[in-house]
Amino acid sequence: MLHDxxxxxxxxxxxxxxxxxxxxxxxxxxxxxxxxxxxDEYDRSGEWPWDIFxxxxxxxxxxxxxxxxxxxxxxxxxxxxxxxxxLAYACSGIQTxxxxxxxxxxxxxxxxxxxxxxxxxxxxxxxxxxMSYCMTEPDAGSxxxxxxTTATRKGDSYILNGAKTWxxxxxxxxxxxVFAKTDPEGGHKGMSCFIVERDYPGVSVSKPLEKMGxxxxxxxxxxxxxxxVPASNLVGREGDGFMLAMQVxxxxxxxxxxxxxxxxxxxxxxxxxxxxxxTAFGQPIAQFQGVGFMLADMRIRVEAARALAWxxxxxxxxxxxxxxxxxxxxxxxxxxxxxxxxxxVQVFGGNxxxxxxxxxxxxxxxxxxxxxxxxxxxxxxxxxxELYRDARRGSQ
Ligand SMILES: Cc1cc2nc3c(=O)[nH]c(=O)nc-3n(C[C@H](O)[C@H](O)[C@H](O)COP(=O)(O)OP(=O)(O)OC[C@H]3O[C@@H](n4cnc5c(N)ncnc54)[C@H](O)[C@@H]3O)c2cc1C
Numbered sequence: 142m143l144h145d146x147x148x149x150x151x152x153x154x155x156x157x158x159x160x161x162x163x164x165x166x167x168x169x170x171x172x173x174x175x176x177x178x179x180x181d182e183y184d185r186s187g188e189w190p191w192d193i194f195x196x197x198x199x200x201x202x203x204x205x206x207x208x209x210x211x212x213x214x215x216x217x218x219x220x221x222x223x224x225x226x227x228l229a230y231a232c233s234g235i236q237t238x239x240x241x242x243x244x245x246x247x248x249x250x251x252x253x254x255x256x257x258x259x260x261x262x263x264x265x266x267x268x269x270x271x272m273s274y275c276m277t278e279p280d281a282g283s284x285x286x287x288x289x290t291t292a293t294r295k296g297d298s299y300i301l302n303g304a305k306t307w308x309x310x311x312x313x314x315x316x317x318x319v320f321a322k323t324d325p326e327g328g329h330k331g332m333s334c335f336i337v338e339r340d341y342p343g344v345s346v347s348k349p350l351e352k353m354g355x356x357x358x359x360x361x362x363x364x365x366x367x368x369x370v371p372a373s374n375l376v377g378r379e380g381d382g383f384m385l386a387m388q389v390x391x392x393x394x395x396x397x398x399x400x401x402x403x404x405x406x407x408x409x410x411x412x413x414x415x416x417x418x419x420t421a422f423g424q425p426i427a428q429f430q431g432v433g434f435m436l437a438d439m440r441i442r443v444e445a446a447r448a449l450a451w452x453x454x455x456x457x458x459x460x461x462x463x464x465x466x467x468x469x470x471x472x473x474x475x476x477x478x479x480x481x482x483x484x485x486v487q488v489f490g491g492n493x494x495x496x497x498x499x500x501x502x503x504x505x506x507x508x509x510x511x512x513x514x515x516x517x518x519x520x521x522x523x524x525x526x527e528l529y530r531d532a533r534r535g536s537q
Contacts, residue, residue, distance in 0.1 A: 157223070164220055168202055168227035180232035183357040184502050187349065189313045190235045190357050195269060197239055202228070204266050206243045206250065211262035218392055218454040222399035226447070229403030233506045234357035236400055241310040241358070243396070245272035247389040248318045248334045252377030261316060261336060273314040275305040275337075275363055276386060282307075283519050285320075285386055286329035290365060292321035297372050299323070299335065301343075301365040307513075311346050311361040315339050319365070320382050332382030336374040343368035354505030387464075394467040394514055395454035398474035401510040402446040405477040408485035408503050409439040416488050426488070435484045442477035449473050465527040472520035475510035482507040 157165065175196055183190055197203045202224055207213025216224075221243060228236035242265050249257055264270045281287035290303025301321055311317070317337045324331030337344060347362040377385055413436055416427035426432045449470040456463035482504040486493035493500050511517045 161220060161223060164216075165223040165227060167200065168224040169230075171197065171200060171202055172227045172231035176228060176231035176235050180235065181499075181502070183232065183235055185356075187356040187359065189310075189359050190238055191313075193235055194239055197228075198266075198269055203239050204242050204246075204262075207246060207262050207266055208250075208258075211258055212266035213262065217458040218395050219451060219458055221396040222450050222454045225396040225400040226403040226406070226450075229400035230407045232357065233400055233404050234355035236403070237355055237358035238310060240396065240400075241274070242272050244389070244393050245274040245310075245314075245316070245318050247274075247392055248376045248385050249336070251388050251392075252334070252381065252385055256373070257336065257376065264315070270315040271310050271313050272316040272318065273308050273310045273363070274389075275308050275311075275317045275319040277305060277307050279304060279306050279362075283516060286332065286383060288320060288322065288332065289325075290319070290321040291325055292323050292333060292335060292370070294323070294372070295369075298369045299372060299375065301335065301337065301368040301370055303365050305363040305365075307350065307360050308363050309358050309360045309513075311363050312349050312359045314346075317344075317363060318376065319363075320386060321365075323379050323382075327380065329383035330380050332386075333379050334376040334382045334385050335370050336376060337365070337368065337370055341368050341370065353508060354502070355509055390515060391463050391467050392457050394471040395450050395457060395463075397510065397514045398446070398450035398453065398467075398470035401471075401474035401478035401507070402443060402450055404503060404507050404510070405439070405446055405474070405481040406443045408478070408481035408500060408507075409436070409443055411500050411503070412436055412439060412481075412485040412488040415492075419490075432488060435488060439481045439484055442481055446470075446474040446477040465524060465531075468515075468520040468523040468527070471510075471514060472517050472524070475507075475517055475520075478507040478510050 175193055194203060201214050205214045205216035205221055205224065209215040225236060225240060265272060276285060278288050278290060280289065292299040292301050303321060319335050319337045320332055321335060322331050323333040343366040345364045349359040349361050416432050416436060417425055419426050453463050453466040453470040456466055482500065485500040486504050489498055489500050492498045495501060
């Protein structure tokens with residue numbers, strides 16, 4: 142396990158262990174050699190990056206959170222963050238495509254049976270299969286409890302009916318973790334989670350949806366029409382789906398926040414380089430305070446974003462409640478990515494608006510962080526709820 146050797150601390154410790162630094166270095170090196178040179182190509186083609194996925198699999202940068210006993214690395218959330226930031230620095234579309242398995246397996250990690258893990262994890266790790274996470278529906282995104290897909294018990298099976306949308310990696314997925322209502326009248330307590338195989342009769346996937354950014358991370362609709370799912374594919378207990386989804390968010394949001402930090406950092410680096418080279422009125426534009434202060438603000442955001450993502454991850458790894466910190470990190474890092482990429486385009490002037498320069502893509506890619514894994518407004522709603530929870534306890 143990677144994190145076993147993390148140094149013992151007697152006080153506040155803001156340093157990564159040697160193993161974590163090595164993992165970060167591995168990811169940085171991989172990102173610069175294998176992802177960065179291909180980012181523009183995949184952005185234009187919208188193909189799913191199979192070749193990069195298999196290379197990343199060889200060096201252990203995908204399926205990281207699957208436990209060692211099932212062939213994975215057994216990485217903790219902080220380690221996922223380190224890799225997410227580095228890969229997203231190079232291309233957040235490719236990074237999202239590659240890391241999706243780590244989101245989709247979370248329900249199994251949290252509540253799956255040993256038999257389910259043995260049945261599915263080796264197919265991801267050894268066979269290189271893809272799993273997608275199916276929550277959102279055409280009429281229910283933020284309102285998770287409002288999903289309409291049903292799972293009706295029939296003997297030893299459940300019959301699934303419904304439609305999911307914006308499902309990342311669905312066009313290439315072999316398996317899906319699907320949330321459905323086992324008790325449509327039961328509100329959030331009527332929701333359950335299932336593993337559904339793409340080959341089951343009645344499962345179909347739309348063409349990739351056309352979207353603004355992160356083109357390599359194809360997303361599609363997934364339809365379930367009288368799909369017979371064995372009862373042994375129920376993850377956890379019937380009715381636990383909503384609770385499970387909330388637990389998933391606490392672990393999935395820190396790596397998403399870290400990926401957004403990677404985009405914010407990339408925007409900063411591009412802007413610093415350009416502003417140091419581009420001259421106007423006889424001097425590098427970085428020397429104009431209006432530009433220099435923009436760069437300084439970008440640097441501040443990267444530093445704060447990383448600290449927030451890491452703290453939310455670290456709390457999860459300590460087995461501590463991190464709902465508030467994960468929401469804070471997700472909201473802040475998403476805004477940091479958006480603002481830094483907007484500012485980078487501004488620093489580049491007309492060239493920032495051109496597809497010939499990298500920052501236009503960064504800006505398109507960044508927007509999604511304010512939307513998926515819970516919108517920024519939803520993160521703020523969680524923060525408000527947590528404020529009053531803490532206030533009732535007398536502390537902030
Ligand atoms: C590229 C992409 C990839 C995605 N990948 C996946 C995936 O793999 N799996 C998956 O399940 N989903 C995925 N999603 C879906 C994503 O999680 C949802 O789009 C998101 O949660 C928002 O839901 P919605 O689109 O239905 O918007 P809505 O819920 O309709 O929200 C619309 C607007 O209303 C605001 N709003 C809604 N409720 C409130 C509230 N209570 N308070 C304040 N404001 C509110 C929102 O913040 C937003 O601004 C993906 C989406 C995209 C675009």
